[in-house]
Amino acid sequence: MQAVVFPAPQKLSIEEVADPHPAPDEIVVEVAEAGICGTDLHIYRNEYQSAFPVIGGHEFAGRIVELGKDVRGFQIGDRVSVDPNLNCGECHFCKLLQTNHCLNWQAVGVTRPGAFAEFVAVPARACYAIPDGMSDAQASCIEPVSCVVYALNRMRIHPGDDALIFGAGPMGLLLVQALRHGGAARIVAVEKEPARRTLAEKMGALALASDPIPADRLRELAPYGFPVVIDATGAPAVIAQALRYLAPRGQYLQFGVAPQGETVPWAPYEIFRRDLTIIGSFALCYTFQPAIAWLANGVIDITPLISHTLPLADFERGFREFAAGRTLKVHLRP
Numbered sequence: 592m593q594a595v596v597f598p599a600p601q602k603l604s605i606e607e608v609a610d611p612h613p614a615p616d617e618i619v620v621e622v623a624e625a626g627i628c629g630t631d632l633h634i635y636r637n638e639y640q641s642a643f644p645v646i647g648g649h650e651f652a653g654r655i656v657e658l659g660k661d662v663r664g665f666q667i668g669d670r671v672s673v674d675p676n677l678n679c680g681e682c683h684f685c686k687l688l689q690t691n692h693c694l695n696w697q698a699v700g701v702t703r704p705g706a707f708a709e710f711v712a713v714p715a716r717a718c719y720a721i722p723d724g725m726s727d728a729q730a731s732c733i734e735p736v737s738c739v740v741y742a743l744n745r746m747r748i749h750p751g752d753d754a755l756i757f758g759a760g761p762m763g764l765l766l767v768q769a770l771r772h773g774g775a776a777r778i779v780a781v782e783k784e785p786a787r788r789t790l791a792e793k794m795g796a797l798a799l800a801s802d803p804i805p806a807d808r809l810r811e812l813a814p815y816g817f818p819v820v821i822d823a824t825g826a827p828a829v830i831a832q833a834l835r836y837l838a839p840r841g842q843y844l845q846f847g848v849a850p851q852g853e854t855v856p857w858a859p860y861e862i863f864r865r866d867l868t869i870i871g872s873f874a875l876c877y878t879f880q881p882a883i884a885w886l887a888n889g890v891i892d893i894t895p896l897i898s899h900t901l902p903l904a905d906f907e908r909g910f911r912e913f914a915a916g917r918t919l920k921v922h923l924r925p
Contacts, residue, residue, distance in 0.1 A: 592708055597646075598644040616659055621656045622708060625706040625731055627921040649699050649706065651711070670720070676696065677696070699717075719733070739769045748819065751776045757823060763780060763824075764787070764896055768794055771795045778796040782799075790896075813838070820837045820843050898919040
């Protein structure tokens with residue numbers, strides 16, 4: 592089969608590799624559609640917890656073409672989406688239902704072969720049936736939407752809260768929609784790209800240009816700070832400034848993925864004095880089902896977020912354009 596391989600950091604190639612075969616508890620999925628994610632960029636740059644060589648791709652959906660001998664509950668031909676975060680179910684954190692912190696954590700497209708390929712083998716327990724009527728594009732967005740659901744589970748949006756989001760890329764725009772349905776009164780999105788600001792406005796946010804960060808305008812909008820501030824950029828220079836816009840007793844959510852090893856200069860006294868809450872949100876944890884419900888019922892609309900749909904042969908072009916910020920979501924159809 593054809594697959595996109597990251598053989599080493601900062602390198603990629605499209606190669607002919609062996610077709611996967613399922614272990615007894617696995618299924619083989621023929622990939623219908625797979626999304627390129629910012630995490631894939633971090634993997635490519637060796638800024639994430641990956642191993643090389645690796646076939647990337649962790650946001651995907653497809654059709655079952657082969658079943659392991661012990662698999663029950665699925666049939667060949669079933670359409671599925673896959674939670675790429677694989678846990679052991681037996682360690683300390685798994686027994687606390689904190690499976691995203693599994694001590695034996697693995698991930699499809701990160702530590703084992705992923706969906707930038709024609710076929711991928713995955714544990715059957717990680718598969719979710721796709722509802723009738725849900726498109727492949729929607730189904731391949733279940734994973735990123737489930738990350739947003741998990742993030743909102745980690746914090747609490749009070750009815751009428753104002754929220755400030757740094758970054759209106761695909762994930763920032765999903766957060767805008769989620770916050771709008773989660774009770775936020777006003778959402779302000781700070782983004783450098785004009786087209787993304789336009790989309791944020793259409794989704795109900797007030798969008799401001801970010802070069803430079805409009806400090807005076809943000810203070811005018813929220814003289815005492817915002818109850819909720821979210822980083823969806825992963826950029827240390829942005830994160831370093833984020834707490835200054837947070838209201839006393841406010842919640843700051845670190846959603847964007849920053850490169851490993853980066854640090855920011857926050858003042859502990861300010862966190863103490865202003866009663867600030869700082870929240871991390873890693874991946875997802877039992878949030879596929881609510882994400883499916885949001886998508887199936889039109890609460891989240893991914894249609895305007897997918898700017899390019901390409902064949903696998905055009906992966907490098909799409910990947911470079913995505914990395915340069917010239918696209919929104921890029922989907923592959925192997």
